[in-house]
Amino acid sequence: MDFQAFQAYEGRAAAVGGAGKDPVNGPMIRHWCEAMGHPVPVDGSAPQAMLQVWTMGGLSGHAAGAGRSSAYEELLGRLDAAGCTSVVATDCEQEYVRPLLPGERITFDAVIESVSGSKTTKLGTGHFVTTRMEVRAEGGELVGTHRFRILKYAPAQGKAPKQTAGPRRPRPVVNRDNAGYWEGIRERRLLIQRCAGCGALRLPWLPGCDACGSADWDTVRAGGDGVVFSYVVMHHPPFPAFDPPYAVALVELAEGVRVLGNVVGVPYDKVRIGMPVRLEFLNTDDELTVPVFRGEG
Template structure:
């Protein structure tokens, strides 16, 4: 068998080890307001993040290096290597990008007043890979974060830069056959969350409750994050809630997401909300019943259950979604 030499891959490999940023500086010192906003958004009430001896949540590591909407003044710390790498990929037709994963390592806590600096390096470029999205290359960038001379943490970020896969030109076939080939992804069910999905199948939204301290929690966990207790029971959510936050999703059309969804097609932009239930916990789900560009924080919503892939071949997929209550569209705070 002849060996096909990936000439582009060989060129991309020459970028491994090249700096993507040198001596970058955070726009602001580590500060209490940002810590407070982060904790409020995450619902994290850990006392370590408040008071005179407060530390920043470790997962905020990358936040202190980000340039925000205005970016870093003068592109602080940036080198041309990263842009050159992406230009090569674009020229080769790898014009699409998707984030795949990130890893963080924490060496010491950050505290209000710390001034962060960072360096970044293109750590690795994979061999050419073919995925369901298309063919391309995984690029991993490592960022080392420092306070003064001390390394305080490391952030690795991996993306796939790819050429979108093209249809193979197969005949359309019968509608039911086409649908069978494009079923919605199923949730990953394990021993910790099986009870939640069993409840959803019965059109019940169940919330875990610690039997030791009574704290409600979602998503489902093997133990209480307030007291550490391992024992729990459940309460059923009333279904009332409000939009605590939301994002608008834009992605290429996927055959599994072509069903229309009220005012907005599910294949086009749609709103995904962080819903605060009346019971006090939050859940991520689709916001329906209103065009995506009309969704606002504070909108009252009501739980409903929807069935997908209900074609009789396999078990239908049941998902909880939240509908904006009719006549209350203008009640956002």
């Protein structure tokens, strides 16, 4: 792999003059807060963790050419040509300057911050590509940055997992912040983080408490009872490891936190908000176990 050719893209634009499709608005803030279990700020501002939301193009995407730069696509194309045809998102980092207020419109620019040397992982060998986005309010005031990292890699040869029951489900991205969660799932335990400072429970796992900021925590095991807080029936896109239509629910556990999972045991068109469900674990193949929820209504 010609690392110098890849490294030459560092510092080049990944997006120029992008603009949010919608102004910061109350309904989106409320929906996001309800889905994430985050309190709606009393001053009406957007939670700062929503930063990326305002830059996203939704299902229809941004208008052709809007905010895009050819350099990023060129880099990915050259990595493809070098055999790094697979991609996985690895992590993101955000820095906040101030909250955004309803009615504000944002713009954004992004730069290819770094391309790593060749790295070998369990997935295969490739390069980490990091982009850094600056999000600005009207007038050009910086309100936050979003750093996003992917691994473009050539899949490892001769390490294909056993496939005895058809195509595999996609693998979860496991990192230092959530490894304990997935270890618990493999042991058929759903573990919830508990802040050692204020006792607040949180799921998904985070490196620190979003209530008091403490970095100290332990875990409690979920009892397994819950109700469907929200759900969607998946019809599209088709994927070999799934058999649409099927229901995916945001389940509110008895402990007060929420988690995503398939609803099983009832027809997809019988799933309803408020339906009682019970936690189970599904071995999708020899390597992956996931939490699912059996409908009891």
